[in-house]
Amino acid sequence: MSPARKPARSGRLIVLEGLDGAGTTTQVERLASALRAEGHSVLTTREPSDGPVGVLIRQALTGRMVLPGPGGTQPLAPETLALMYAADRTDHLRAKVLPALEAGQVVLSDRSVLSSLAYQGASLPMEWVETINAHAVPADLTLYVGVPIEVAARRRAARGGPEELFDAEEKQRRISKQYEAAIRLRGKREHVVRIDGDQPVEAVTADCLTQVRKLLGRKPGRAAVR
Numbered sequence: 279m280s281p282a283r284k285p286a287r288s289g290r291l292i293v294l295e296g297l298d299g300a301g302t303t304t305q306v307e308r309l310a311s312a313l314r315a316e317g318h319s320v321l322t323t324r325e326p327s328d329g330p331v332g333v334l335i336r337q338a339l340t341g342r343m344v345l346p347g348p349g350g351t352q353p354l355a356p357e358t359l360a361l362m363y364a365a366d367r368t369d370h371l372r373a374k375v376l377p378a379l380e381a382g383q384v385v386l387s388d389r390s391v392l393s394s395l396a397y398q399g400a401s402l403p404m405e406w407v408e409t410i411n412a413h414a415v416p417a418d419l420t421l422y423v424g425v426p427i428e429v430a431a432r433r434r435a436a437r438g439g440p441e442e443l444f445d446a447e448e449k450q451r452r453i454s455k456q457y458e459a460a461i462r463l464r465g466k467r468e469h470v471v472r473i474d475g476d477q478p479v480e481a482v483t484a485d486c487l488t489q490v491r492k493l494l495g496r497k498p499g500r501a502a503v504r
């Protein structure tokens with residue numbers, strides 16, 4: 279797999295992106311149900327993946343994996359985390375995404391490389407983050423579920439559960455800006471569509487489905503030549 283080239287494949291890769299609490303997990307599940315009801319074969323997946331490096335990333339995000347040092351423990355270096363995300367992504371592509379695309383499935387991924395550019399790019403040079411992700415396969419369609427910071431925070435609070443490393447509101451503000459920069463950068467190579475996530479769940483799904491149907495209505499093969 280050469281960097282940034284789309285391999286020949288008959289399936290479609292659709293990625294949902296957004297701030298923590300934007301609703302990407304909710305929408306991946308709802309889109310999958312809607313598309314299956316229309317007869318599509320759908321694989322839902324996520325990054326960090328359920329592979330070995332993905333498991334480590336989840337441990338780092340929840341503070342269960344730390345860096346020991348003379349003064350006690352500290353979080354992993356941002357560079358380490360960025361490299362782990364990139365490594366998990368290549369595993370994820372190989373183990374799950376590419377086989378499903380080759381089998382002609384619609385793959386719905388909860389996050390991918392745009393998340394790395396936005397989250398890791400918030401504390402590291404985005405160009406470096408892009409470089410270490412050179413093997414990431416561009417999505418056929420990326421849906422950026424946009425919500426105001428406050429809405430995302432409210433939803434996270436309502437959902438409950440432990441706050442992860444990236445959840446603090448100030449950080450979310452920075453990441454939101456970084457997403458804009460990431461969309462500008464990545465948008466040159468892949469089709470990124472903004473979805474208004476500050477609507478009832480059903481309306482967000484309907485807007486996502488409009489975009490997905492546009493994509494699936496196109497003849498396969500375009501991906502191989504772009």
Ligand SMILES: Nc1ncnc2c1ncn2[C@@H]1O[C@H](COP(=O)(O)OP(=O)(O)OP(=O)(O)O)[C@@H](O)[C@H]1O
Nearest residue numbers: 297298299300301302303304433437477478479482
């Ligand atoms: N459009 C919506 N309106 C109101 N509540 C919503 C909407 N979409 C999702 N929610 C609720 O907000 C919470 C967060 O949604 P979800 O888990 O899908 O977000 P997420 O983007 O996957 O978050 P994370 O990035 O942290 O995994 C959930 O409790 C969900 O039910």
Ligand SMILES: [Mg+2]
Nearest residue numbers: 302303304388
């Ligand atoms: Mg989620």
